[in-house]
Amino acid sequence: MTGENSNLPLVFDFIDRKTEVFCELADRVWATPETCYMETQSAAAHREMLEAQGFRITDNVAGIPTALIGEAGEGGPVIAFLGEYDALAGLSQAAGVSHVEPLTAGANGHGCGHNLLGSGSLLAATALKDWLEKTGTPGRVRYYGCPAEEGGAAKAFMVREGAFKDVDIAISWHPSNSPACSARPRLPIAASISSSKVVPPMRRRYRNLAAARSMRRADECRCQLYA
Numbered sequence: 001m002t003g004e005n006s007n008l009p010l011v012f013d014f015i016d017r018k019t020e021v022f023c024e025l026a027d028r029v030w031a032t033p034e035t036c037y038m039e040t041q042s043a044a045a046h047r048e049m050l051e052a053q054g055f056r057i058t059d060n061v062a063g064i065p066t067a068l069i070g071e072a073g074e075g076g077p078v079i080a081f082l083g084e085y086d087a088l089a090g091l092s093q094a095a096g097v098s099h100v101e102p103l104t105a106g107a108n109g110h111g112c113g114h115n116l117l118g119s120g121s122l123l124a125a126t127a128l129k130d131w132l133e134k135t136g137t138p139g140r141v142r143y144y145g146c147p148a149e150e151g152g153a154a155k156a157f158m159v160r161e162g163a164f165k166d167v168d169i170a171i172s173w174h175p176s177n178s179p180a181c182s183a184r185p186r187l188p189i190a191a192s193i194s195s196s197k198v199v200p201p202m203r204r205r206y207r208n209l210a211a212a213r214s215m216r217r218a219d220e221c222r223c224q225l226y227a
């Protein structure tokens with residue numbers, strides 16, 4: 001993968017060139033922690049970045065004011081990167097320290113790292129956009145700005161309204177205290193990809209998991225809904 005025919009050096013170069021501005025985006029979202037469907041400033045910050053990077057923007061996805069999509073490229077497969085930017089209630093925290101230090105006791109905070117999640121996904125989408133342009137490769141890359149991951153299930157509504165119906169692959173990640181990689185599908189999105197042969201059983205399982213998830217405690221912030 002790292003030989004002379006690898007795409008990685010070029011892609012990593014695109015990432016390195018823009019890392020600083022995307023770290024600033026993550027810091028901006030960290031500084032304005034907003035919860036469940038109220039991520040007005042966070043979504044606006046992501047929209048500004050999409051615009052600055054030259055994406056075509058769709059606002060108000062599935063009728064949700066803080067959901068948006070940025071798309072770039074023409075033809076080819078549709079590659080989706082999923083971003084989130086919602087915070088959690090009661091997790092106000094100073095940045096850069098490893099002990100509990102609320103900025104405002106009881107206020108919202110990004111204890112789950114979604115300020116990183118959204119910005120990192122958007123940087124990945126941007127690097128792929130730049131690569132498609134540089135190499136003249138057909139393909140569309142999309143950034144999905146998904147609100148209300150912490151209990152609001154916005155992606156389920158986005159799926160229901162067909163926002164993922166022509167997506168060939170959806171890629172997501174989550175901050176953690178150790179590196180790991182998984183090819184397991186995230187159910188709401190996988191269930192929306194019409195070409196999947198495993199859609200019926202996954203849909204059944206999603207219904208079960210969605211019911212279980214509704215009972216999840218607010219401070220349990222690891223990724224959910226995995227098969």
Ligand SMILES: [Zn+2]
Nearest residue numbers: 112221222223
């Ligand atoms: Zn999370």
